[in-house]
Amino acid sequence: MSNKDIGYDTINLGHGSGGLMTRDLLDHIIFETFSNPYLDQKHDGSIIKVDGEMAISTDSFVVSPIFFKGGNIGELAVNGTVNDVAMCGANPKFLSLAFVVEEGLPMGDFIKIVKSIKETADRAGVQIITGDTKVVERGKGDKIFINTTGFGKVHPEAHISPYKIKAGDKIIISGPVAQHGMAIMSQRDGLEFESTIESDTTNLNFLVNDLLDGFGDKIHLFRDPTRGGLASVLSEIASDTELGISIKETEIPLDDQVAAACEILGLDPLFVANEGIFVTIVDAEVADAVLELMKKDKKGARAACIGEFTQEHPKKVVMHSVIGGKRMVTPMIGEQLPRIC
Amino acid sequence: MSNKDIGYDTINLGHGSGGLMTRDLLDHIIFETFSNPYLDQKHDGSIIKVDGEMAISTDSFVVSPIFFKGGNIGELAVNGTVNDVAMCGANPKFLSLAFVVEEGLPMGDFIKIVKSIKETADRAGVQIITGDTKVVERGKGDKIFINTTGFGKVHPEAHISPYKIKAGDKIIISGPVAQHGMAIMSQRDGLEFESTIESDTTNLNFLVNDLLDGFGDKIHLFRDPTRGGLASVLSEIASDTELGISIKETEIPLDDQVAAACEILGLDPLFVANEGIFVTIVDAEVADAVLELMKKDKKGARAACIGEFTQEHPKKVVMHSVIGGKRMVTPMIGEQLPRIC
Numbered sequence: 246m247s248n249k250d251i252g253y254d255t256i257n258l259g260h261g262s263g264g265l266m267t268r269d270l271l272d273h274i275i276f277e278t279f280s281n282p283y284l285d286q287k288h289d290g291s292i293i294k295v296d297g298e299m300a301i302s303t304d305s306f307v308v309s310p311i312f313f314k315g316g317n318i319g320e321l322a323v324n325g326t327v328n329d330v331a332m333c334g335a336n337p338k339f340l341s342l343a344f345v346v347e348e349g350l351p352m353g354d355f356i357k358i359v360k361s362i363k364e365t366a367d368r369a370g371v372q373i374i375t376g377d378t379k380v381v382e383r384g385k386g387d388k389i390f391i392n393t394t395g396f397g398k399v400h401p402e403a404h405i406s407p408y409k410i411k412a413g414d415k416i417i418i419s420g421p422v423a424q425h426g427m428a429i430m431s432q433r434d435g436l437e438f439e440s441t442i443e444s445d446t447t448n449l450n451f452l453v454n455d456l457l458d459g460f461g462d463k464i465h466l467f468r469d470p471t472r473g474g475l476a477s478v479l480s481e482i483a484s485d486t487e488l489g490i491s492i493k494e495t496e497i498p499l500d501d502q503v504a505a506a507c508e509i510l511g512l513d514p515l516f517v518a519n520e521g522i523f524v525t526i527v528d529a530e531v532a533d534a535v536l537e538l539m540k541k542d543k544k545g546a547r548a549a550c551i552g553e554f555t556q557e558h559p560k561k562v563v564m565h566s567v568i569g570g571k572r573m574v575t576p577m578i579g580e581q582l583p584r585i586c
Numbered sequence: 587m588s589n590k591d592i593g594y595d596t597i598n599l600g601h602g603s604g605g606l607m608t609r610d611l612l613d614h615i616i617f618e619t620f621s622n623p624y625l626d627q628k629h630d631g632s633i634i635k636v637d638g639e640m641a642i643s644t645d646s647f648v649v650s651p652i653f654f655k656g657g658n659i660g661e662l663a664v665n666g667t668v669n670d671v672a673m674c675g676a677n678p679k680f681l682s683l684a685f686v687v688e689e690g691l692p693m694g695d696f697i698k699i700v701k702s703i704k705e706t707a708d709r710a711g712v713q714i715i716t717g718d719t720k721v722v723e724r725g726k727g728d729k730i731f732i733n734t735t736g737f738g739k740v741h742p743e744a745h746i747s748p749y750k751i752k753a754g755d756k757i758i759i760s761g762p763v764a765q766h767g768m769a770i771m772s773q774r775d776g777l778e779f780e781s782t783i784e785s786d787t788t789n790l791n792f793l794v795n796d797l798l799d800g801f802g803d804k805i806h807l808f809r810d811p812t813r814g815g816l817a818s819v820l821s822e823i824a825s826d827t828e829l830g831i832s833i834k835e836t837e838i839p840l841d842d843q844v845a846a847a848c849e850i851l852g853l854d855p856l857f858v859a860n861e862g863i864f865v866t867i868v869d870a871e872v873a874d875a876v877l878e879l880m881k882k883d884k885k886g887a888r889a890a891c892i893g894e895f896t897q898e899h900p901k902k903v904v905m906h907s908v909i910g911g912k913r914m915v916t917p918m919i920g921e922q923l924p925r926i927c
Contacts, residue, residue: 257920257921258920258921258924259919259920259921261813261921261924262813262814262918262920262921262922262924263812263813263814263815263818263859263918264813264814264818264857264917264918264919264920264921264922265917265918265919265920266919266920266921267813267814268822268917287826288673288674288746289643289670289671289673289674289809289810290641290642290643290644290670290671290673290674290676290736291641291642291643291674292639292640292641292642292674292676292740293639293640293642294638294639294640295636295637295638295640296636296637296638297635297636297637298633298634298635299633299634299635299636300631300632300633301631301632301633301634301680301682301715301716301737302630302631302632302682302716303631303682303683303684303716303717303718303733303735304684304718305684305685305686305718305720305733306720307686307720307722309726329630329631330630330631332629332630332631333629333630333631333632333633335631335633339642341642341643341644341735342644343644343645343646343733343735344646345646345648345686345731374642375642375643375644376644377644377645377646377733379646379647379648380921380924381648381728381731381924381925382924382925384725385650385727385728385925386726386727386728387722387726387727390686390722390727390731392644392646392684392718392733392735394644394682394684394733394735395631396642396737399633405629468630469630471604472602472603472604472605472608473603473604473605473608474604477604477605481609485628516605518604576605576606576609577603577604577605577606578600578605578606578607579598579599579600579603579605579606579607580598580599580600580602580603580605580607580721581603581605583599583602583603583721583722583723584722584723584726
């Protein structure tokens with residue numbers, strides 16, 4: 246598959262027309278890359294056989310730049326939705342894939358993104374079963390936006406709900422914070438700085454599945470701290486319960502280089518977006534065993550218990566800081582860094 | 587629900603941040619409008635119980651202008667995906683809903699679109715069960731793009747497939763062609779012309795369901811001639827079989843005003859997009875009864891049998907023209923009119 250196969254160096258308005266050019270683009274790039282019995286139906290949609298409880302999640306990805314250290318928009322679009330389905334306690338199996346491409350996107354970039362989507366989907370064990378491609382005029386979009394919607398069967402042992410959380414429950418995070426946001430920021434126009442920080446984008450579904458296999462209904466919640474960062478997610482969870490959250494700053498995994506970059510730019514790493522980590526709220530009695538299991542997996546190697554739920558200060562998140570004080574952790578209000586995912 | 591409730595006259599980057607402004611927008615506009623037990627889970631996704639064969643279809647909507655005669659982008663985003671699921675022989679029940687909004691969109695326009703989505707979803711009998719909202723900087727989008735992904739159970743009597751088509755099968759269209767495309771075109775910058783042509787956007791799922799109830803596996807295919815128009819869809823169907831298609835120009839329903847507008851602009855109505863009609867391929871023995879049933883429904887009142895499949899000219903579409911000649915109908919090649927849906 247190359248630019249030559251479809252005779253155009255860039256994406257053209259005609260590629261979104263629904264006519265022959267669209268068909269060429271689909272046949273030579275999309276169908277060739279993702280071929281599977283569902284997509285090969287080539288209908289307006291796809292038919293799957295399912296049975297029981299299914300989780301469904303949708304996300305649009307508008308990250309800028311579209312290629313960044315540690316990943317690209319295609320990789321993000323697969324992992325992001327795979328992880329959202331996993332956070333429901335489900336095993337993602339199918340994805341829909343919809344592009345809104347700006348006229349003039351180099352065909353090579355489009356092909357690179359499509360290939361990356363295929364590789365990322367294979368790694369996560371999901372299939373692309375239906376899709377759509379639209380093209381907008383130059384200046385009416387920003388290179389490429391991608392929507393993915395994911396489906397997967399809920400794990401038979403999953404009982405995921407904020408209502409299950411009780412005082413004493415432990416809060417475990419699977420890895421270091423703020424990597425994705427700082428990787429994007431280091432490459433953002435006008436903000437570029439030298440760093441080797443890479444996005445943490447990855448699929449978390451297998452690790453989530455292992456936890457549900459091992460601990461079933463002792464796992465009370467999964468949540469991935471993407472936009473808005475860890476602070477926004479913890480605030481949201483606290484507000485969904487009648488309990489408070491108490492966390493220790495010293496326990497939150499954070500790379501030195503990421504911490505330094507945040508400090509230089511005056512950013513709070515708790516507000517910075519993540520793509521490859523999750524928070525889980527577990528019954529205290531299994532917390533150590535959960536940590537042990539997570540640390541055996543590369544994606545949870547740096548997992549840490551960062552705090553617990555408490556009867557005190559209901560609906561509020563309080564952080565015990567490095568220097569011994571306490572501070573209230575509030576959700577982010579406006580926009581710290583737009584177009585992060 | 588009004589602009590005042592959320593304190594902003596326009597959509598801001600902060601509304602896509604994942605922080606407090608996002609939560610405000612969701613709580614006051616999205617959750618309030620669409621409230622249902624699935625969406626109210628307020629999780630990263632939604633959990634539904636299903637059993638059997640499900641059809642899934644996704645579509646992004648980028649139409650310009652976003653408000654047009656006979657509808658708006660929100661209405662289109664619901665009906666378009668509802669119809670794509672219906673075309674699979676399924677009964678759409680659930681939709682995901684993802685916005686990519688350009689900074690500066692008047693809040694009133696956003697609210698108007700959201701309300702219209704709710705009304706259109708109610709009419710079609712579908713629920714919005716999960717969603718996403720992203721905001722891009724001014725000049726990096728075009729007011730609003732919407733992705734919907736739809737799910738529905740396949741009708742127990744449906745056996746929809748191009749492989750079931752045989753010579754003699756009749757081709758029935760549910761209503762007049764080219765209305766949506768010409769309605770958009772009459773309001774497109776630089777092209778405006780006086781007309782009362784309205785988009786035909788509507789949901790077709792109930793009529794499709796009635797046909798499957800009545801005729802089961804005698805219905806061989808449904809397809810909605812949206813982008814690329816009737817010509818592109820018929821060409822595509824023909825190329826998926828080993829048969830030819832023969833149609834009669836005089837039988838294709840077309841409003842005088844639409845025909846006149848096409849003539850003035852030099853457009854072939856067979857290439858112009860539709861949003862509220864479908865083509866069905868049926869066994870010849872039920873064709874009359876299918877037509878009779880369709881005509882009883884307002885959405886099929888002007889249904890017509892426009893032709894049939896034939897052993898001759900395999901994979902080609904031949905039209906018998908008004909003046910008695912024959913011409914080959916080819917799919918559209920490039921883009922006739924961009925941003926139609």
